[in-house]
Amino acid sequence: MAKITLDIDEKNLKTVMHILDNLKDGLINNISTNRQYKTAKPISSSIDRSAKTSSSSNKYLSPSEFKKRLQGN
Template structure:
């Protein structure tokens, strides 16, 4: 017996499964789905102030104003 393996995006999984299930009865003996969990990289906002930034923080701006006076 031959095996066919598909790699499908999670977005398209339901469409592919629907197509395979609608094939003729007896054409496919066994249908297995191995869903792998989607790894999402969440960017965490850093609380530190970036010194290479184009803009300065509110506190630093006030400190510079006080120095100029």
């Protein structure tokens, strides 16, 4: 098995580890560091919230639905 050693500045460790963690499954068997790093958490966005709401098949919203969306409900 081949081994690769990288010397990385502390400020870039999180970025490099994030890249290595996202590589194709099975490509890397083990990743280890001599420092702790925090894994990146996905940020929730308005896209996530809008995906949960059910959309109607109508082209236009009814006035009440439009008001609900404006209020954020």
